[in-house]
Amino acid sequence: MPDNALNLAGFNEDTAENILENRRRFLKLFPNESGAWSLAGCWQVHGSDVRLIHNRAEAKPAEDARGDTIYCDAIVSNASGVLAGVKTADCVPILIGDPVHSAFAAIHAGWRGTLAEVATKALQRMTAAYNTNPRDVRLAVGPAAGSCCYEVGTDVIDPFKSKFPHQQLFRETRAGHACINLLEANRAQLISAGVAPERINIAPLCTMCRTDLFFSYRREKNTQGKVGRLMSVIGRKTSG
Numbered sequence: 001m002p003d004n005a006l007n008l009a010g011f012n013e014d015t016a017e018n019i020l021e022n023r024r025r026f027l028k029l030f031p032n033e034s035g036a037w038s039l040a041g042c043w044q045v046h047g048s049d050v051r052l053i054h055n056r057a058e059a060k061p062a063e064d065a066r067g068d069t070i071y072c073d074a075i076v077s078n079a080s081g082v083l084a085g086v087k088t089a090d091c092v093p094i095l096i097g098d099p100v101h102s103a104f105a106a107i108h109a110g111w112r113g114t115l116a117e118v119a120t121k122a123l124q125r126m127t128a129a130y131n132t133n134p135r136d137v138r139l140a141v142g143p144a145a146g147s148c149c150y151e152v153g154t155d156v157i158d159p160f161k162s163k164f165p166h167q168q169l170f171r172e173t174r175a176g177h178a179c180i181n182l183l184e185a186n187r188a189q190l191i192s193a194g195v196a197p198e199r200i201n202i203a204p205l206c207t208m209c210r211t212d213l214f215f216s217y218r219r220e221k222n223t224q225g226k227v228g229r230l231m232s233v234i235g236r237k238t239s240g
């Protein structure tokens with residue numbers, strides 16, 4: 001992990017003091033006149049469980065949100081003052097906003113989560129809890145490992161080919177290996193769930209190419225021993 005970088009998670013790889021100070025600086029980017037943000041996160045496990053945050057009390061004050069004990073990979077809420085956050089370093093961070101019902105979601109989709117349809121499940125949870133119509137939502141997909149760099153083996157290729165028979169997700173590299181386009185897999189999933197393609201915005205930057213800007217687990221873990229985490233957040237300002 002580069003020193004002097006804005007690491008926002010990973011308490012086993014960086015000091016709590018450093019992470020919490022970085023979070024304070026990060027959250028200053030999102031002014032919220034009527035009060036501090038409460039950060040809703042979870043202990044991410046590459047699954048597809050969705051956690052619903054009903055109110056600010058269920059999230060944690062941003063300065064204190066460290067030892068998440070709820071295991072999930074997506075946060076859904078409509079509570080004001082809550083920032084739903086996901087931590088990534090190569091996996092795909094997906095933010096969903098429903099401007100009609102003021103509901104939102106933050107999703108962590110690595111290859112396992114993508115196969116488990118975590119983004120679709122979060123969207124369905126928004127519909128069940130807040131009446132979200134997929135046609136209304138806007139999506140922001142943050143920096144992740146791109147198809148330029150993200151090489152996987154047959155353990156990943158085979159299940160993806162059967163899950164996405166109509167998508168061209170792979171570029172062959174060497175025997176039994178290919179680079180995967182995880183962003184496209186998630187995009188395709190969300191479009192078939194009813195999201196309008198023109199409302200999906202994907203950051204065009206690869207975390208593995210741009211370690212000058214982002215943390216990359218795959219690039220940095222071997223060379224540096226530890227890796228920082230990016231955080232993507234979405235929320236509603238406190239009303240009033």
Ligand SMILES: [Zn+2]
Pocket residue numbers: 145146147148149150206207208209210
């Ligand atoms: Zn790349």
